[in-house]
Each structure stands twice: as structure tokens, then as C-alpha cells.
Amino acid sequence: MTYDAFIRSLDDKLRQYRRHLHRHPELSKQEFMTQQFIIDVLTQHGIEHVAAAKTGVVAYINSGKPGRCIAIRADIDALPLSEDTGLPFASEQKGVMHACGHDAHTAILLGTALTLNQHRERLNGSVKLFFQPNEEVSSGAKDLVREGFMSNPDVDAIIGLHVMPHLDVGTVELRHGALNASTTTIDITIHGTASHAAYPQRGVDAILIAAEVISSLHTLSSRISAAHLPSVLSLGMINGGTKRNIIADTVRLKGTLRTTDDNEKERIKQHITTRTEGIAAAHGGSATIRLKDGYPPLINDPDLTDVLIDCATEVVGKDHLIYKDAPSMGAEDFGYYQTHAPGAFFHIGCRTPGVFDAPPLHSPKFVLDEDCLTVGVRMQVAFVMRMLGTS
Numbered sequence: 520m521t522y523d524a525f526i527r528s529l530d531d532k533l534r535q536y537r538r539h540l541h542r543h544p545e546l547s548k549q550e551f552m553t554q555q556f557i558i559d560v561l562t563q564h565g566i567e568h569v570a571a572a573k574t575g576v577v578a579y580i581n582s583g584k585p586g587r588c589i590a591i592r593a594d595i596d597a598l599p600l601s602e603d604t605g606l607p608f609a610s611e612q613k614g615v616m617h618a619c620g621h622d623a624h625t626a627i628l629l630g631t632a633l634t635l636n637q638h639r640e641r642l643n644g645s646v647k648l649f650f651q652p653n654e655e656v657s658s659g660a661k662d663l664v665r666e667g668f669m670s671n672p673d674v675d676a677i678i679g680l681h682v683m684p685h686l687d688v689g690t691v692e693l694r695h696g697a698l699n700a701s702t703t704t705i706d707i708t709i710h711g712t713a714s715h716a717a718y719p720q721r722g723v724d725a726i727l728i729a730a731e732v733i734s735s736l737h738t739l740s741s742r743i744s745a746a747h748l749p750s751v752l753s754l755g756m757i758n759g760g761t762k763r764n765i766i767a768d769t770v771r772l773k774g775t776l777r778t779t780d781d782n783e784k785e786r787i788k789q790h791i792t793t794r795t796e797g798i799a800a801a802h803g804g805s806a807t808i809r810l811k812d813g814y815p816p817l818i819n820d821p822d823l824t825d826v827l828i829d830c831a832t833e834v835v836g837k838d839h840l841i842y843k844d845a846p847s848m849g850a851e852d853f854g855y856y857q858t859h860a861p862g863a864f865f866h867i868g869c870r871t872p873g874v875f876d877a878p879p880l881h882s883p884k885f886v887l888d889e890d891c892l893t894v895g896v897r898m899q900v901a902f903v904m905r906m907l908g909t910s
Contacts, residue, residue: 522638522904526630526896533630533892536560538608540622544597544615547656550574553595553625557650560629566636571649572662578648580635582907586644589906590669590677590860591899592853593628594621594654603883618885620682620869625650627680627895634900642907647674658814660855669859676823677862678902679853680895684877686841686868688890691831691898693865694843695824697749699851700777701784702813705754707732707795711804713761713768722766723804726759729770731798732806733757736791743790750778750787751848777848779816815854823863830901831865835894867894 520528545553557576561568568578575595602609602616610616632648647668653659663669669677686692709729714722733754744750752774759770776791778784788810799806831840843866856862869887870877878884 522634522900523897525634525637526893526900529630529633529896530893533626533896534889536629537622537626537889537892540625541606541617542608542611544610544612544617544622546599546615547596547653548574550595550652554652557595557625557629561632564633564636566632571666571668572652572659575652575659575663576650577663577668578632578650580632580639580642580646580648582639582642582644584643586642586907587675588645588647588672589903590647590649590674590856591628591631591903592649592651592660592677592679592856593624594651594659595625596621596652596655598655598881600881600883604886606886616883618882619655619880620887621654623682623869623887623892623895624680627892627899630892630896631899634896635903641904641909643909644907645672646903646907654852658852658855660852664855664859669856674860676820676906677856677860678823678827678899679862679864680898681851681864681866682869682887682891683866684870684879684885684887686866686870688868688871688888689835689894690839690841690868691835691865691894692841692843693824693827693831694846695819695821697779697816697846698819698843698864699817699846699854700749700751700779700848701781701816701854702850703776703784703788704811704813705772705774705776705791706809707772708807709759709770709772709799709804710806711766711768711802714766716764716766719766722768723802725767725770725804728799728802728804729757729759729772732772732795735794735798739787739790743787744783748778748780748783749846749848750776750783752776752787777850779818779846781816814850814852815858817851817854817864818857819863820861823861826902826905827863827865827898830898830905834897834901865898867891867898
């Protein structure tokens, strides 16, 4: 049986996997039942595996022949949402839901594991399958890297995917270069001097300083960043003051900076510090600024992206390949793997208009068309076969 025919034979099993996972979602760092389910499936099919990052799993497909090592990643955690879909296999965990498609990603990677294990004699080299926990909250990817799973043997290339509700089932979306932005958290404390509101001249108004800081920082992306290097700075929280008739002595601002270029990120961070301190000083106050880098940007390797384009042309046809014209400023912790090996990431459609008009990701009404599952498996297997296949 060809690997494509084998994947088609998995259709019912993939749906069963996905529905079980959807019914039993678990939050980041709590994926114990999910971990055990993955282990049970892998054990049933004789696939080597180890527990990883406390609640994750890494599986191995080894051909026994020399060659490169390819890794594939799926995230497995759910979100703190109460499901409102009416599905017969809706979440049984109160206040927890797979609203980002990670149940589908996990089912797809299980199908990929079964297929590659069945056809491992066709491979030269090995495959690592990362069932990664904790993508939504911090970074399970960073944990897997820290625990050494990108080594022994060294991973030569890594890929990952995400279902997308704005794309139809049977379409694949790709992009060379930047696909997702990095993250930097912004924490600013403005220090003024309290006084009676009737006598503002006796104090230093931290709210006034904060207002000028907010206005100034929101011009950075349009006036400091180069047009070809996208960036977004958003301040989402402000807190300050104690009473309506007291000049506030402290205001706290919290926000996020997203960029796709590390040099541009450092330049903007310097401007955040310089502007904030300067505005505060001009009013006789001061500022404490803490900028903490989070996820790195996700930058698709050009050669691996070309391979994925060839795979998509084979799997869904050239007419169903969508080339994404600009990066998303959303974050994806897949970028941590790319600090150790070339990587590429792609999107698959999960809606069928008139049947499954998928609501946005992270919505309590999010649903997907399970026909996307075999598309994901076919893409991942096709990539491995092109990278390691003997014929």
C-alpha cells in the first residue's frame, strides 16, 4: 500500500483521535490525560517515545539507515474558554476548550507517526515527532529545546502547521521569510509626586506624563520603523491614581511590542526607553521601564519553504496553494526551534463554506471541518519523503 493510500485509510481513526482530544481538553502545563492518550496510541503501534517537558511526548521513527534527522511539531494544549458549539463531542472539561485547533494538530501528528512508521523502510535517516505542551501560555518549545530534543541526533530541519479558519479545506498557505512576529512585553511605571488636585503646581502629575508617553510611543511604528520592517506596539493596560481629587503619583502601563526583525526590535526598544524617560524628566518625574523579550520571530527557511511548496502542489494542487503576502504580527513559539535548526511553518484550511463556516481561533464557537486532518498528514509525510525518502 502506498503511503497516500495508507493515509486515506486512517481517515476514521484521525477523526476518532481528534474527537477524543476535543472532548478532553487540558490547559497549558496540565496536559496529563492528553500525554497519556498520545503515549497509548504510540505504544499500541510500536512507536518509540519518551515523555518530555513534563506533559509532552517526543516520538521517534528510525529507519536504521544513515541520513538526516527531520522534526515535526504539534502543540497539544487547550484554552480557558467555555465551549459553545453544540458538538456531540464538545468539551467535558468545564471552562476549557480546544478553540485553537491543537486537537487537530495532535491528531494529524499521530497520523503522521503511524504512516511514517509503516513506511520507515523507505527512509534514509530519522524523524522526531514533538507533541509539544504549553504553547498558549509560555513556551513548551523552549522547554523541549532546553531538554536537548533538538540534539542526539541533531535536527537538520523542522516543520510545523496550524489550521486556519479563514482558509477552505484543501488549501495550503505558505510564505517565504517572516511569518510571525517576535514578542516583547512592556512594563512602565511613571513616578510623579502626589498633591491636592486643587493645587497641581505642588505635585508632579503621573497621569499627565503617562498620557504623553502613550501618545508618543504609539507613533513609533509609523515614524521610527522602516516601512519594509513591520512592527506593532500596543499598550493594553493602564492603572493609576487613588482618588479623584488627588494628583496621581504613580501610573503603570503594560503592553506588547511585535516585530519581525531583531535589529529593528532593539532599535524600537531603545526609543521606548529614551522617550519615556525624557517625557517623565521634562515634567519633573521619572520612569522605570522593563522590556522583556518573549518568543523569537518565526522566519521560514527559503529552501524548506520551497520543499513545502512542492509538497502542497503535489497534495492539494497548484490552484489550491495560497501565498501569504505579509507576515502575521501574532506570535508562535515555533521560532525557538529555529534558533537550533532551519525550520518552516505552513497553514492548512479548515472551513467549508455553508457547512463549516469556522469562527475565528480562540472563539468559544470555533469548529473545524475534519476533512483537513488528512491534508495535514499528507503534507507532513510528503515533506519527510522528499527530505529522507529513497524512492
